[in-house]
Amino acid sequence: MCPASVQEVIDKTNRYIFNTYRRAPIVLTRGKGSTVWDGNGKEYLDLVSGIAVLNVGHLNPGVVEAIHRQSETLMQVSNLFYSEPQAGLAELLVNNSFADKVFFCNSGAEANEAAIKLARKYSHDRGNAGRSEIITMEGSFHGRTMAALSATGQKRFHNGFEPMLPGFRYVPFNDAGALEKAVTGDTCAVMMEPIQGEGGVNCPSPDYLKQVRGICDRAELLLIFDEVQVGMGRTGRLFAYEHYGVEPDIMTLAKGLGGGIPIGAMLGTDKIAPSFSPGTHASTFGGNPLSTAAGIAALGILLKEGFLETCEKRGRYFFDGLTALKKKHAVVTDVRGKGLILAMELGREGADVVTRCMDQGVLLNCTMDRVLRFIPPLTITEQEIDIALKVLDQSLSVPG
Numbered sequence: 001m002c003p004a005s006v007q008e009v010i011d012k013t014n015r016y017i018f019n020t021y022r023r024a025p026i027v028l029t030r031g032k033g034s035t036v037w038d039g040n041g042k043e044y045l046d047l048v049s050g051i052a053v054l055n056v057g058h059l060n061p062g063v064v065e066a067i068h069r070q071s072e073t074l075m076q077v078s079n080l081f082y083s084e085p086q087a088g089l090a091e092l093l094v095n096n097s098f099a100d101k102v103f104f105c106n107s108g109a110e111a112n113e114a115a116i117k118l119a120r121k122y123s124h125d126r127g128n129a130g131r132s133e134i135i136t137m138e139g140s141f142h143g144r145t146m147a148a149l150s151a152t153g154q155k156r157f158h159n160g161f162e163p164m165l166p167g168f169r170y171v172p173f174n175d176a177g178a179l180e181k182a183v184t185g186d187t188c189a190v191m192m193e194p195i196q197g198e199g200g201v202n203c204p205s206p207d208y209l210k211q212v213r214g215i216c217d218r219a220e221l222l223l224i225f226d227e228v229q230v231g232m233g234r235t236g237r238l239f240a241y242e243h244y245g246v247e248p249d250i251m252t253l254a255k256g257l258g259g260g261i262p263i264g265a266m267l268g269t270d271k272i273a274p275s276f277s278p279g280t281h282a283s284t285f286g287g288n289p290l291s292t293a294a295g296i297a298a299l300g301i302l303l304k305e306g307f308l309e310t311c312e313k314r315g316r317y318f319f320d321g322l323t324a325l326k327k328k329h330a331v332v333t334d335v336r337g338k339g340l341i342l343a344m345e346l347g348r349e350g351a352d353v354v355t356r357c358m359d360q361g362v363l364l365n366c367t368m369d370r371v372l373r374f375i376p377p378l379t380i381t382e383q384e385i386d387i388a389l390k391v392l393d394q395s396l397s398v399p400g
Helices: 006-016 061-071 084-095 108-125 145-153 174-184 208-219 288-302 307-328 353-360 382-396
Strands: 028-032 034-038 041-044 101-105 131-138 168-171 187-192 222-226 250-253 264-268 332-338 342-345 366-367 371-375
Touching: 006 034, 006 168, 006 342, 041 168, 061 288, 084 101, 084 288, 084 371, 101 108, 108 131, 108 145, 108 222, 108 250, 108 264, 131 307, 168 174, 174 208, 187 208, 264 353, 307 342, 307 382, 353 366
Parallel strands: 131 168, 131 187, 187 222, 222 250
Antiparallel strands: 028 034, 034 041, 101 264, 250 264, 332 342, 342 371, 366 371
16 A cells, blocks of 8 residues: 555545644654654654653654553553553652552543542542632643633633533632632632643742642642643653642643653542542543553653753753844743743744744744744754754744
């Protein structure tokens, strides 16, 4: 069977797949490290990495070997039985985080759904059946399923899907006073991204998360950190909360957890874990042997001596380069981020910059209409960063 042409793939996609994405007009066919190639053989530097998924790079040999080895023995058994890879990945996550227990699922949205359910169930089990409201942040993004969407503090994602599920209240991000005022006798938890990704790579002030933790402790609320995008080494630490000297009660992960294979996880403490008992929550494919074997390999790479330190160093190098471009181009209004989740905000829409960079062989994306987001593989080199900065410089030089 001859491979389909680029145009055939595009035509089939448009014919047979729901039109829910604004796709760039290229067909990617293979990748390695920080590089991908399209169906015409053109090479691109990938600063999107599957939207912060390929933290250890495209086709990382360790992940590929783990997938290959596991695929030859057992890929799916359901959670009616035990499996060694699932137990192994759970142990690694617990031993390297605040948590005592892990629930596995398939995506970030599913992990956040599990966190919402666990917070409400815990409140119910303590005799507070009516105490079910969860406070989330304006500008947040927690997923596309209905509870996760309802938790998301961006109206643009709600449009057309109303009514949202009840039980969520939104307050401004990075405003501890507003959060404290919003807490009522109905509140059971605060749910937030330590660094907002889809909302424009918004970082908290140094003491904000400690203030949030204090508010939760005083009001006996659970604190849920959504680290779906910023976890798994993305910020230069294994988890973003480590930068701020606080620990949550619940944390959600996905994206980079499986090295490119779909997997999600919700982590929690022994204090709240008993609220999930057999029959309260489940996932058919969650924690299957294939995805957890890939996760063990990916996490093992992140935990290697010097890996996260190098990521943090590369992040500073990239940040400094973006800051230099800000000084050169008046259209750039801000540069922000931590580790290798970085953003350049423009004074106008950024779609044309994304297109020009793609034409010159660099893939990046734009969120919130005018925020260029840089989430490359954590294995990116300084030489590759230099290439990205040069192309970005040229693209910003063209009037919008």
